[in-house]
Amino acid sequence: MKTRDHILQAATLRFSQCSYEEMKLRDIADDVGVDVALVHRAFGSKERLFAEVLKSVMRPEGWLDGDLADLIPHMARRVLADRSSRLGTVDPLQIVARSIASPKARELIRDAVLNDFIRPVSAKLSEADQHDATLFTACLFGISLMQHVVGLDLSSEETRPADEKKVEKVLAACLAE
Amino acid sequence: MKTRDHILQAATLRFSQCSYEEMKLRDIADDVGVDVALVHRAFGSKERLFAEVLKSVMRPEGWLDGDLADLIPHMARRVLADRSSRLGTVDPLQIVARSIASPKARELIRDAVLNDFIRPVSAKLSEADQHDATLFTACLFGISLMQHVVGLDLSSEETRPADEKKVEKVLAACLAE
DNA sequence: TGAAAATGTCAACAGCTGTTGACTCAGGTC
DNA sequence: GACCTGAGTCAACAGCTGTTGACATTTTCA
Numbered sequence: 001m002k003t004r005d006h007i008l009q010a011a012t013l014r015f016s017q018c019s020y021e022e023m024k025l026r027d028i029a030d031d032v033g034v035d036v037a038l039v040h041r042a043f044g045s046k047e048r049l050f051a052e053v054l055k056s057v058m059r060p061e062g063w064l065d066g067d068l069a070d071l072i073p074h075m076a077r078r079v080l081a082d083r084s085s086r087l088g089t090v091d092p093l094q095i096v097a098r099s100i101a102s103p104k105a106r107e108l109i110r111d112a113v114l115n116d117f118i119r120p121v122s123a124k125l126s127e128a129d130q131h132d133a134t135l136f137t138a139c140l141f142g143i144s145l146m147q148h149v150v151g152l153d154l155s156s157e158e159t160r161p162a163d164e165k166k167v168e169k170v171l172a173a174c175l176a177e
Numbered sequence: 178m179k180t181r182d183h184i185l186q187a188a189t190l191r192f193s194q195c196s197y198e199e200m201k202l203r204d205i206a207d208d209v210g211v212d213v214a215l216v217h218r219a220f221g222s223k224e225r226l227f228a229e230v231l232k233s234v235m236r237p238e239g240w241l242d243g244d245l246a247d248l249i250p251h252m253a254r255r256v257l258a259d260r261s262s263r264l265g266t267v268d269p270l271q272i273v274a275r276s277i278a279s280p281k282a283r284e285l286i287r288d289a290v291l292n293d294f295i296r297p298v299s300a301k302l303s304e305a306d307q308h309d310a311t312l313f314t315a316c317l318f319g320i321s322l323m324q325h326v327v328g329l330d331l332s333s334e335e336t337r338p339a340d341e342k343k344v345e346k347v348l349a350a351c352l353a354e
Numbered sequence: 355t356g357a358a359a360a361t362g363t364c365a366a367c368a369g370c371t372g373t374t375g376a377c378t379c380a381g382g383t384c
Numbered sequence: 385g386a387c388c389t390g391a392g393t394c395a396a397c398a399g400c401t402g403t404t405g406a407c408a409t410t411t412t413c414a
Binding site for chain 3: 024
């Protein structure tokens with residue numbers, strides 16, 4: 001595996017754990033064991049590095065495959081998953097949620113979310129409605145943000161199944177015509 | 178009106194337009210027409226200034242007054258309001274949404290949201306459920322974020338009434354038992 | 355009045371962090 | 385061997401921004 005790939009991998013993990021501003025190139029350099037200058041030069045700039053991370057992570061296998069009926073419970077489960085079951089994994093929702101307010105990252109995220117999430121979801125609707133798909137995405141982001149970034153729990157271990165059902169209902173309400 | 182109040186007012190407006198990191202003390206100084214040092218000293222630190230803004234804005238008149246049945250349409254309307262109808266106004270949701278990912282602001286926001294929003298909403302529920310109230314808050318934040326920070330529209334002028342109805346349904350689904 | 359406290363200014367510091375230029379070194383190619 | 389290219393290191397720069405100390409000015413009040 002090339003060093004460049006190691007850098008991308010380390011950056012992806014970092015960006016899913018902290019915001020664009022919090023994420024220092026020197027942290028990645030330490031993770032990989034190289035100099036900061038190399039991290040910078042490998043992608044040209046921090047901004048372009050973030051763009052690469054976003055690109056690689058917004059098209060994962062099975063992200064938006066299959067049916068709407070599968071998508072909703074899948075997302076509900078994912079978004080309520082607790083920290084222990086997410087160790088080491090990378091969640092695109094979290095990367096987006098963490099850096100969405102950063103001026104440098106905002107436009108990149110805007111485009112990625114629109115093209116790689118909202119539009120595909122919209123296309124799955126019987127009457128393709130971008131407002132509905134955007135509402136759906138908004139709620140998903142809000143939940144992910146609250147749960148993983150702010151740290152206010154939306155679910156406890158005991159009530160997990162009922163909580164997932166409720167989130168499914170909320171998400172379904174976004175897409176109902 | 179004392180200069181300190183002018184500073185607080187300018188800061189409130191600024192924080193509702195950009196994130197904690199983006200908001201520079203020098204901007205406020207220019208707004209008010211004083212030196213940066215004064216802005217800093219008036220509140221002790223940028224962080225304490227933000228805390229004051231948060232405190233002053235999270236207890237506005239009529240924020241959470243009245244019935245649950247009123248709260249839902251009120252929030253639906255507020256969260257879909259377009260830019261022109263919000264000129265000069267300050268929306269607590271936006272202040273929170275814009276800075277929620279900032280490490281310095283995160284804890285302050287966490288406490289404020291929990292104490293001044295989630296708990297009061299939870300108390301209004303027939304069976305006070307904090308998970309439900311948190312889900313409600315999460316969706317609200319997500320929608321506000323998408324609409325006002327990211328800039329992806331959830332509604333257009335022509336479809337406004339129907340869009341508000343849909344958001345009401347989504348919010349109601351969060352609180353249904 | 356006169357002292358002291360508050361209000362405010364100015365300039366400079368300090369720390370961080372992305373970025374860049376100069377250099378080294380290994381490996382492949384002619 | 386000579387040359388060149390790409391990977392990598394090192395040190396330093398540059399710009400920003402919260403913060404602070406020293407000083408000037410106004411207000412307060414005994």
